[in-house]
Amino acid sequence: MQMNERSVAPRMGRQPLTTRAALSHAALQLFLERGFEQTTVDDIASAAGIGRRTLFRYFPSKNDLPWGDFEAELARMRAFLAATDATMSVVDALAAAVIEFNRFPPEEVPYHRERMNLLLNVPALVAHSTLRYAEWRRVVSDFAAGRLGVAVDAIEPTVIGWVFLGASLAAYEQWLRTNDSDLIELLESALVLLREGFAPGRSPSVEPGGRT
Amino acid sequence: MQMNERSVAPRMGRQPLTTRAALSHAALQLFLERGFEQTTVDDIASAAGIGRRTLFRYFPSKNDLPWGDFEAELARMRAFLAATDATMSVVDALAAAVIEFNRFPPEEVPYHRERMNLLLNVPALVAHSTLRYAEWRRVVSDFAAGRLGVAVDAIEPTVIGWVFLGASLAAYEQWLRTNDSDLIELLESALVLLREGFAPGRSPSVEPGGRT
DNA sequence: CAGACTAGTGGCACTCAGTGCCGAAAAAGA
């Protein structure tokens, strides 16, 4: 077989000049320096040493650049969910997956933070993010539907998708607002609110006058 | 005082040629006929008999046209919430407000349905909607924070905002998928899932193998 | 090695959304 020798250039045709990751990184750099709106696609392309036309072959829009390879992240999450114990409750499994999905090596945390700061604050990116979140919700509701034995478009999987997304984003917003908080802890407390906070009489935190 | 005589033209300067409502309606008409992407802003402007430049004074973007006067809707909801009995639980009050917010006179239902069909299916509109939803969530979390006596940016009001939005949109998605369903009923069942479905051991619907 | 084949590149021209500028139009008031 000796494929190793060809691993550098295993296929025909011209080699790509760059990668999605490199472009995403270069773009993020510029967005942080000058701001998202102040950076044109031309700026990014020339910073990365490629043509503007080429950039649009790597990413369908300027808005997609900060997301990098989100599809791969989703695949990771899907795999994690598929591997959970089938006797685990759907909510437990999803809670574990959400935590896992958002765990990053410590050295990447500051980078991730700046990225999420852009995604959750720049209006154009906030808007565009919805499309990515829809794919994320799809992973969640596909899993829920499978485990519950109902159709994906039934109301339970749909609500579950929305509600887990909501809890995750609430935790992210909280994380970005504070300086030294731990994302995982915030996710856990948001998920606790989901599981216990909305049942009447279970938690005083959502009763009038209540406190945490 | 006799302001009545001037009610037709109570202020100085040239009279507006049209209204936000009329433009929103004209645009929606075209979007339904040819599709959102296939309709240019020029098309809408000339259909409404105004200049393109003028249209952008009524609406900040093409994406805003289908929303009409959403700010007024939000004000209605805020007023409803403010008028709720202070002894009512936050979740009860919000559930009632969500139902009220989405009640429409029967003759407007088909129109509302087509409008929501666009908003929830055209990618550009789906993305843009996020910004409107953020304002909606703000109304919810402002109310929750006030009643709970916590800061608006605490985690509980944030999660509550997200989760009620999620439940509402799940109901909408369900409504649009089926032909003869009742939006209010769907909202109610989504809210039931919120309140009872996520507490362990309370509902079999989110346990493995469970059904509805 | 020449030519065929394949895949990535990027220039050019175009469409369309959105904006700044500014003069014209339409109303009210003195």
Added chain:
DNA sequence: TCTTTTTCGGCACTGAGTGCCACTAGTCTG
């Protein structure tokens, strides 16, 4: 009539995104 106020809309410009197409840099075959 002249001034003030407000809306209108043309013009020109920026910037994202797309279709087209020739070019480049590789591999493969004879």
